[in-house]
Amino acid sequence: MxxxxxxxxxxxxxxxxxxxxxxxxxxxxxxxxxxxxxxxxxxxxxxxxxxxxxxxxxxxxxxxxxxxxxxxxxxxxxxxxxxxxxxxxxxxxxxxxxxxxxxxxxTIADLSEAISAQIQKREVIEDQANQKLDELRTNISRSLPHEFRTPLQGILSLSEIVLSDYDLLDSKTMRNMLYEINNSAQRLSKLIHNFMLYAELEVIATDQERVAELRSNQTFTPETLIKYLASIKFQKAERVADLHLNLQDAIIQISEQDLQKVIEEIIDNSLKFSSAGTPIYIESSLKDSKYILSVLNYGQGMTQDQIAKVGAYMQFDRKLYEQQGSGLGLQIAKRLTELHDGSLTIYSNPGKDTKVEIALPIFQE
Structure with a gap:
């Protein structure tokens, strides 16, 4: 009742x-x-x-x-x-x-109709929320076991070889195996971190006080942070020559930690789905009290249907591409920008290019 x-x-x-x-x-x-x-x-x-x-x-x-x-x-x-x-x-x-x-x-009829309308409206909203939750549970159950198992299997199998054949392995082979073990561990660590972060963001979204607290933070020199992160990411990917920067500075309404996460996920996505030797353009500008940051790559691209379905634990064309990942990166970046009263938009031509554009509020005195 x-x-x-x-x-x-x-x-x-x-x-x-x-x-x-x-x-x-x-x-x-x-x-x-x-x-x-x-x-x-x-x-x-x-x-x-x-x-x-x-x-x-x-x-x-x-x-x-x-x-x-x-x-x-x-x-x-x-x-x-x-x-x-x-x-x-x-x-x-x-x-x-x-x-x-x-x-x-x-009248009684007026009261009855008003109550009925609001009760039905609430039920529709709850049904939609439950549907999204069920969809998230399904995506988690389908992808997480595989995502956890793959890096974990690499860690277990290589460490077993090192332990059993330690005296037979030369230093170069040992180093390569340890590198692969570490790489798998880093991947597993990031997956766990992203899973926990996404869950936390969904909880924050239901708490207006925590949302207000998020939006009270600022980053004073985003240009410096973007240059630093891009430099590290492109060096690690051995694609320094592919990086093209054109940045402006401003004080924006997001903490440096949250902005760093958004930038990292967008850059990782561009590097993952484009080939070495193709340019990636990272640019920023100021428009309508918003700080606009865009990352453009010339890679596999996305269809409009795929863009519309960007969500947690969705990874498109998994059988066609070797890149690993739970598909959470863009969703986390999108959720973070939305929680900071911003937006994340994807523009893409399948097989040609993809541009991810985020807009964040500029700090107003």
């Missing part, structure tokens, strides 16, 4: 609404003022809140604002009640983010 919290200081109306809810087969919870209403909402976590605006101590706007600052109550559907029919009053409630608005006096 759905729970509905009624916050109304006029006892007769409050009792009438509770009686109506009972007839409609909802569980009603009553609060005679805003302070008690906030407390009951946090205790019972109702499926819907119906709240009067004009109340002593804490009015309806105060109740709404208070509940929206707490993750557990931030998404509960909210219907305002008011004796006023002033458009400015209606606008204020809707600007705050209320879901609906009823003007007193209202």
């Amino acid at each position: 759905k729970k509905i919290l009624v916050i109304e200081d006029e006892e007769p109306l409050r009792e009438d609404i509770l009686e109506t809810l009972e007839c409609l087969e909802y569980e009603g919870i009553a609060a005679e003022n805003g302070v008690i209403g906030v407390k009951l909402a946090q205790e019972h976590l109702p499926d819907l809140i119906i709240c009067d605006i004009m109340m002593p101590e804490l009015d309806g706007y105060g109740v709404f604002t208070s509940l929206r600052t707490h993750p557990q109550t931030a998404t509960i559907p909210f219907i305002f009640l008011s004796a006023k029919a002033d458009k400015s009053d209606l606008r204020q409630g809707m600007n705050l983010g209320a879901d609906d608005y009823l003007t007193k006096p209202f």
Whole structure:
């Protein structure tokens, strides 16, 4: 049975609404003022809140604002009640983010329709969230066992050879094996880190306080950071001659640590899916209070369908290409930019080129 919290200081109306809810087969919870209403909402976590605006101590706007600052109550559907029919009053409630608005006096049919609409809306949102969660679980179950097993098998098999044939191996062979063991361990370590990071980002996305904390950070010299990371990545890939930089500087609204992760994943993706000897252009510019960073490579490219499906644990054309990876890199970069009120966009011509473009807010004094 759905729970509905009624916050109304006029006892007769409050009792009438509770009686109506009972007839409609909802569980009603009553609060005679805003302070008690906030407390009951946090205790019972109702499926819907119906709240009067004009109340002593804490009015309806105060109740709404208070509940929206707490993750557990931030998404509960909210219907305002008011004796006023002033458009400015209606606008204020809707600007705050209320879901609906009823003007007193209202009929049982009005109340029933408003409640039904919000309950159905919440159910649709929950169904969509569950569908995405199921999709994520499926992708994890399909890809993670393979992703973990491949580097782990390399570590186990090579280390067993080293242990069993230690006295027979020359120093060069030993060094090569140790290099491969280390390479597999690094890959496994990154996979575990990315898996944990992605899970953490999904949790942060549901907590407005943590999102606000993320957006309060700045990077003061992104140009220096991008040059440094690009230099390391291209040297390791032995593709220094392929790197072309054209960068501008600005103070942007993201921590240096998070920006580094975004840059690393985008550069890794460009190096992985393009051939040595083909150029990669890394450029930045300032536009409409945004810092625009783009990475362009001339590699295998992506179809529009593949771009639309960029998501966790999806890797396209796995059988056609030897590159390993869980497909989490771009999704993590995308999620990080979105959490910082930015965006990540992919432009691609299959078989020709791919450009990944991120836009992040510029710090405003």
